[in-house]
Amino acid sequence: MKIDELYAILRRRGVLWPTAEIYGGTQGLYDYGPLGAELKRRIEEAWRAWFVGLSEDYYWIDPAEIVPEAVVRASGHLENFTDPEVTCAKCQKSFRADTVLEAARPDGVDGLSPAQIGELLVSAHARCPNCGSTELSVPRPFNMMFAVSLGVGDGERAYLRPETAQSSYLAFARMWEVGRKALPLGIAVIGRAYRNEIAPRQLLFRMRAFTQAELQIFFDPASFPVPLDSVATLDLPVVRAGPRLAGNETAVLTSVADLVSHGGLPEFYAYHLAHTYRFYREVLGIPADRIRLWEKSNEERAFYNRIQFDVEVRLDSLGGFKEIGAVHYRGDYDLTRHGAGSGKDLSIAKPDGSGRLVPHVLELTFGPDRALWALADVELATDGERTLWRLPSPLAPFTVGVFPLIRKLHTEFARSLASTLVNEGIRVDLDTAGTIGKRYARADEAGTPYCVTVDGTTVDPASPDHGTVTLRERDSKAQRRVRPEELVAVLRVAQHPLRPPPVERPAPAVPAPE
């Protein structure tokens, strides 16, 4: 589906819309409506159940979104992105404008505005440090962080966090105590991060306020045991950097065992990459042919990332594969920086007493906003007859639509059934408006996996089927009559979130019936 068409459906149904829409909207900011907010919450909850469920050593925390300036100074966000930047038109690399100018004109470049630097770059015939071209862009200020002020007046300078990962690094020292001083230690954060994008585009893919779900795993690189056997035979669609830079971008199905034995990936990395892939397949329900694991080369990665695979999903609305998440091996960069910045020793004693160690970090990062769009792109379709959103049932905003067949006669019973189901913890959408066909159509469009209809038989005290309802399945439109107990059981199963077994073992032998 094209992006406009899809966005129109999502807006009309109240999934999402531009922030401050009545003022014409604001670039890069979006609000989620009832369906969108619920769906996003379900995605986040599914992510949490899956990844925090990977190990009892992985914890979920909820830190503040504002961090003091010292934090982003230590992380490098402040230093690297406050100064004006120029881009080389020839090799398309970007540099800090003042350093480029300094190379061409060693005397005094401090305190100049971006415009003044721009003029001097031209008059000094400054050259690109990479390729030597003089075709440099006009410098532009480039700080992607939102500054805020704490307290009265100018107060203390602070920033909206540019990534949730920083919150986990800040929490490491405390969590080291809370987690009873053991590695590996996983710290998961789900929350908003803020970047002042120069040009937000593509809706949920380039936002100024967006949600990240990230698991930072702190570990000893000499010892990070994982149950690799549980995923060893799983084939992953990988695009390695080597072949890719040589011109071959085809994803190659490679087993996890192969990635370790021949592919050069550490076991802990391959294991978590495998479970990341499983999450997209099994929880989000993305078809295999739409997913690829795209390895970033040395040049493409941030310098502190040692290994990086992006998880990309092919989206028709955005014209190709788009990154939804990634797995980064960040080494000891983060704790080293914050150790230096805070003056706190973030190293720990090695268990074998052989000295101290700054824990390494494996980062599993995921964008719930992007995932929500991906679910709409991949699973929402119009077939001429109806619009159908094939959301996996645990993610659907509503698990069941409850309808009266004839409004005047059956609404009362439908209401009481709906309230019974809500008390059972089921997510219910009671719809009494319009005709029965329209209600089914609305439910299909919202991705509601089941609908039940209250009819004459249901409300007839004399009927042996009193209290039963017709249960209709979204994808097949198939119907059958069920009793209330069975209905609750079916709906409970449907909305139960998936989580991976911490360690997969062979199923115990079960004697065949008879």
Added chain:
RNA sequence: GCGGGUAUAGUGUAGUUUGGUUAUCACAUAGGCUUGCCAAGCCUAUAACUCGGGUUCAAAUCCCGGUGCCCGCACCA
């Protein structure tokens, strides 16, 4: 941020070339009728010229500017 395109009810549109009635139609939404299980039908209602300025007796229509969106380039630590 640069260049190009574009903007009419919730959605999709007619009307703009050549200024001139109460701004067209469909779907959607809400209510009514219909004893009725997949957007049926009939009746009724709600609902729009992106914003600001200008030209003109008169502007959805012409001119200028702003904003949003789309495409390309750049950016995406």
